Amino acid sequence: MAVPLFDTKIQNNALAPDLQAAFARVLASGQFILGPEVQAFERQCAEHLGVRHALGISSGTDAILLAMMALGIGPGDEVICPSFTFFATAGCVARTGAKPVFCDVRADTFNLYVADAARRITPRTKAMIPVHLYGQAAEMESINALARKHGIKVIEDAAQAVGATHGGRHVGGFGDFGAFSFFPTKNLGAFGDAGLLTTNDDALAERAMLLRNHGAHPKYFHKFVGGNFRLDAVQAALLAVKLPHLQSYSQRRAENAERYTGHFIQLPGAALASAAGTGTRLILPFAQQGNGHTWNQYTLRLPGTGRRDALRAWLTARQIGTEIYYPVPLHAQECFASLGQTAEDLPVSARLAGEALSIPVFPELAQAQQDEVIAAVSDFLMAGK
Numbered sequence: 557m558a559v560p561l562f563d564t565k566i567q568n569n570a571l572a573p574d575l576q577a578a579f580a581r582v583l584a585s586g587q588f589i590l591g592p593e594v595q596a597f598e599r600q601c602a603e604h605l606g607v608r609h610a611l612g613i614s615s616g617t618d619a620i621l622l623a624m625m626a627l628g629i630g631p632g633d634e635v636i637c638p639s640f641t642f643f644a645t646a647g648c649v650a651r652t653g654a655k656p657v658f659c660d661v662r663a664d665t666f667n668l669y670v671a672d673a674a675r676r677i678t679p680r681t682k683a684m685i686p687v688h689l690y691g692q693a694a695e696m697e698s699i700n701a702l703a704r705k706h707g708i709k710v711i712e713d714a715a716q717a718v719g720a721t722h723g724g725r726h727v728g729g730f731g732d733f734g735a736f737s738f739f740p741t742k743n744l745g746a747f748g749d750a751g752l753l754t755t756n757d758d759a760l761a762e763r764a765m766l767l768r769n770h771g772a773h774p775k776y777f778h779k780f781v782g783g784n785f786r787l788d789a790v791q792a793a794l795l796a797v798k799l800p801h802l803q804s805y806s807q808r809r810a811e812n813a814e815r816y817t818g819h820f821i822q823l824p825g826a827a828l829a830s831a832a833g834t835g836t837r838l839i840l841p842f843a844q845q846g847n848g849h850t851w852n853q854y855t856l857r858l859p860g861t862g863r864r865d866a867l868r869a870w871l872t873a874r875q876i877g878t879e880i881y882y883p884v885p886l887h888a889q890e891c892f893a894s895l896g897q898t899a900e901d902l903p904v905s906a907r908l909a910g911e912a913l914s915i916p917v918f919p920e921l922a923q924a925q926q927d928e929v930i931a932a933v934s935d936f937l938m939a940g941k
């Protein structure tokens with residue numbers, strides 16, 4: 557039996573009648589950009605996430621970019637973000653003309669290492685972008701304390717973490733802005749590109765709302781240069797059907813994660829990332845105390861040269877889908893070579909890029925499928941690999 561890394565069809569097909577009704581409503585309305593469907597979805601999101609403002613945006617990437625623009629970040633500014641994340645985090649910094657300054661991450665949580673970010677703050681530092689990677693919140697109290705001390709802004713890259721909590725509060729409400737993605741494989745997946753920008757600051761919300769639509773107010777009168785970062789009505793209407801199910805999707809992911817960990821922890825040489833040592837051969841992800849992890853990914857670590865790639869090939873041969881999030885840390889990307897940051901400067905990011913392997917954890921993963929993944933990973937380790 558093949559086990560895909562994810563399968564968006566099962567989840568969406570289960571809601572087909574409601575999705576079709578929502579689509580028919582938009583079709584009949586003739587209004588396809590912003591409008592009442594988007595406003596209704598925005599209210600639904602703001603309530604779900606416990607934030608004052610939620611703006612429907614064209615994508616998660618655009619939500620990060622718009623946050624940067626609303627904060628007035630540009631040439632001459634520095635923005636600190638982790639090197640171990642998806643490209644968009646730093647790509648948006650560069651697009652404003654500001655300089656991405658990469659900091660390292662913690663090996664146990666894959667998230668921004670606050671002490672390392674702190675030592676990279678300069679008088680030019682304007683903002684920090686913590687990423688809630690794989691669905692686990694970064695350490696927002698210490699990040700906000702550091703930001704306040706130095707008068708810098710915080711944009712949460714919550715693209716992978718819709719629904720994740722930290723101390724009982726939803727991510728996206730801790731920083732000046734939170735940016736979410738509804739890319740189809742995220743926990744709340746759209747039917748194309750879609751995103752959300754959250755904030756508790758009325759003035760910032762207002763500014764972001766104008767910039768989302770070319771900085772126009774009123775129509776055809778432009779106070780600022782913005783862009784087209786608008787959400788489609790059809791995405792909003794369809795996402796509004798799925799949002800009430802988000803919690804159960806994430807709950808299923810968490811159950812799958814727990815079941816993996818319960819089996820893997822018994823393998824020789826396996827340990828939770830919080831307890832891994834020099835002899836550990838399989839490092840398991842864990843939820844940090846106080847975090848509601850939403851498991852957008854279940855990411856193993858295989859220390860030792862070539863072992864991650866060997867496990868990936870082993871699983872591929874058994875028709876089990878995997879992915880490497882992310883094989884090249886951002887400081888090592890060709891487009892950022894001129895920044896001059898090195899693996900010596902970002903050792904954990906460099907190491908994780910060679911060790912990380914994500915395995916299927918999507919909500920609809922059948923128990924028999926999961927058993928195959930568990931057996932295949934176990935066989936790999938038992939074979940002494």
Ligand SMILES: *Cc1c(COP(=O)(O)O)cnc(C)c1O
Nearest residue numbers: 615616617642644715716737739
């Ligand atoms: C998916 C993702 C984004 C970008 O979201 P899109 O909707 O694909 O533009 C940004 N940051 C991270 C960490 C992501 O995983």
